[in-house]
Amino acid sequence: MPQLFKHIWRNPDKAEPHRVVAMVTDSHDEVKCKDAARGAPTTIDKALERKLLWKLDLRVIPILWILFLVAFFDRSNIGNAKIAGMTEALQMKGNDYNIAVTIFTVAYVVFGMPANLLVKKFGPRTLTVYMFCWGMVTLGQGLTKTTAGLVACRFLMGVFEAGFVPGCAYLIGCYYKRHEYLRRYAVFFSANMAAGAFNGLFSTLLHRLHGRAGLDAWQWIFIMEAIITFAMSIAGWFLIVPFPEQATFLTASEKALLLARLEEDGGSVRNDEISFRRVLPMAADWKIWICVLAYMAAEETASSLVAFQPTILRDLGWTAVSAQWHTVPVYATAFVLTLSSAWLSDVLGHRYLFTIFGSCAIIVGWSIELVQVPAAGVRYAGMFFVSTGAFINMSTLVVWLCTNMEKGVKRTVAMGLLTGFGNCGAFVSGNVFIAEQSPRYPVGFGVGLAFGCAGLVVESVYFACLWRENRRRDRLQSSWRDGNDSGRGEQKRMEDLGEAHPEFRFQL
Template sequence: MAEVLKQAPQEDLKMTEKSDASTRSVDESSTTLVEDPQLDRKLLWKRDLVLIPIMGILYMLMFLDRTNIANARSLGIGKPNGLEESLNMPSNGYNVALSIFYIPFVLAEVPANILMTLNKVRPGIFLGGQAFLLGVLGMCQGLTRSYGGLLAVRFLMGIFEASLPAGATYMISMYYTKREASVRFAWFFNFALAGPLFSGLLAYAIVNLEGTGGYEGWRWIFIIEGLMTCFIAIFVICLCPNFPQQAQSWFLRDHERERLVRKLEASRGQEDKGSAVDNIPMWKVLSDWRIHLFTMCFFCCDITASSVAAFAPTILTELGWVSTTAQLFTMPIWAAGIVASFSITWLAARVNCRTPFLLFCICMQLVGWIIMRVYVPAAGVRYLALFFMSMGTFPQMPILMAWLSANLRGRKYLAVGMAWMTGFGNCANFISSNVFIITERPYYPTGFSNGLAFTVVGFALVCTGFAVLRMKNKKREALRAQMTEEERERDEEVYFKFVY
């Protein structure tokens, strides 16, 4: 790793070029860029208009197929032909159905992302093909006639969905500089939030399909959304670009591709020029403290996200609204998360600072969980608590993703780091799926207490991350001050500056 180019993301391009010329043993002809703002803006627009919608819609479909079971359950509450009644599910059956999806999802995420970095299969085919299979399995959820069949289908869905979120975030990391990536991660995650937002509207509309074709209304949620996933996956296969170095000519012309690759090298280092799988030992990547610290932060955040996704429709139904109305009332919650996610992430990128915004969001989470835990009698107040939870949770996810990406160097670190965070961070779903115990409704003391506790832990972890990164930077600055010019040129480690 000592040969890797380092660059703090807050430095502008001009400073990057000066730093390259004075401190890095890299051929100037391969890194020096002539200023061309017009071309840079054109490249940015091309990436934003092609890559982000494709990756975002892919993630939206994934999130939609993952969370629509909550809408299907809510639609059938109190009905003899609801999801749980039709499949003769046990009292904890819904919780098990949520959990079983994440077993293969977590285990397959890192291997799938490493396989993608080998670049043996075009990203469009790799990601779009799995999305198509995911859509087929999503339809099977609506066609199954037994509880065991539902569990088997959801297990298979976890396998084919494993590489989608990590692969999409890896593609964004590969196509954007460190500073550009922050806002793009926000757009990416907002696409995901749009999935359950429209799922609530779709579930409300599907209620009129009750009995159509001999199927209950909840089955049509899975069938229609699965068909939609298959249809869009075909466009992903055809339109998803390759990695920057092999980008198709319809997307980037030769001079555009060359300039983009040089900009990415200047931002992330020369590692991006080489093999997709570099010579860094895997054990060194997997034992990196940065990956695990940020993953734990993501884990604590995802406790709230997965709780809102899986149980918001159920909680709203228990607040007194009928199941169909509850579907509509979930939409403002997701919309508030989208607005907060983009606004706060954009502001964090603008000032190039993350920690204060993360702590502010966690405080909003805490307000929501406290209201739920003390169980304020007024239904409107508890509905407001869901807004606090949504607006506090969803901005954290893109900020944490961009924070980790900005502090990693090299393709293998990025591929494993992104997959590890989204994979093991999503282990939060194992907890949130099993702490909302049906016999404890509507108070759910176990579920609300766990959510509150993990939010407090998340606050402490973010503070710890900030303190450790700042301490590391100070140590490197002190080390650099004691080195001779020749030693500095040989040991570029002191030039890598952590961002916080």
């Protein structure tokens, strides 16, 4: 065990010798790529590389952040609509609300991987088509008159949203190296925290429209956000970037540099075949499913916040409007700490300890809620812990798995399965906050605590397995090199192994 932690800060993000790319610039500012294995010097124009990264950061991330902000508005507004009078207007009884929350997850899990493969096949603009479709469904939620209508809309929303987050994660990973990825993904993922904060504020403002045009406040929440969704999906069609090989927003030299950087980092975005015969064994990779379990543990907490935080805060004695306002600081704090964690994780080239920090924060937060401290302020503080821990873990786990997968169909499959089946945690959270147990919710808080502990264990197992595999490859590396056929056919075959290549090292 001491030897295990001796290597805990090891950064495996080193170019693999068989893929190292040398880069030079001539007087015409053209980038030439040479195979370092043939003896070319490995030099990179750092100034040009910094310029490229700035351009990518301004073109790739902001539009995805805005689209995800709107997406999370649409996903989480049901919790705001609930305390704005939706349950009374639709005559919802018992666990009708829990069913409406859960049915979204059913569709999200089932359609996660297929929807993400469609993004891989037809390109990133598919994401905006999904958005326009779920905007129509959001509008339907505001106009429905029955509980059955609400449930049907929530199912369709799950269908259309299923491919959005994994598709965005895949697109971002196509443009950046492994040690650059988490910071960018965390910025993208921070949109859900910003949405959680602003959604409470926005919903509070929409309360003032109660009665206008014969519509209740809860209906205006859905309708106004549907209008915003329509507008942003249309704008996104023109602004979202394509995959790197079709990146027309880059100059020829910038595009060559981008593709060379990706090759240096372990392969460019592969246009490999999508078929059931190939996808099935990819989906059986143990690394995917152990990360699914860890993501599920964090998702259980995150979905509890989305669906029930306004209700929990109102049960502390605040009015509906005051409860909406009090969600803002919770998400704002998680926003800052998640971005800070991502930055430090990328600088150190390490993921494991940050997921442990997140799981510990979840455990502390739910423990505070479970012991039922009488003071509302102390219980409110517990919400800060659970939100911070959940969002740190969800963003880190996506990148941790993604950087340990080959670029191409397998990474697409992994992202679809992770965010799809990982959302099974919402099945649990949607059914453990029982209305009759308000305001104590012993089952809801206890289950959240159990999932936090489970996440801690699973993350440790994942780290230990990756560390052991890296050590095994270190021991076998020299013998593999001695017996390796250096012919081009054999070299191409070895490169197609992706993360199974003997010189690939998993990121810890």
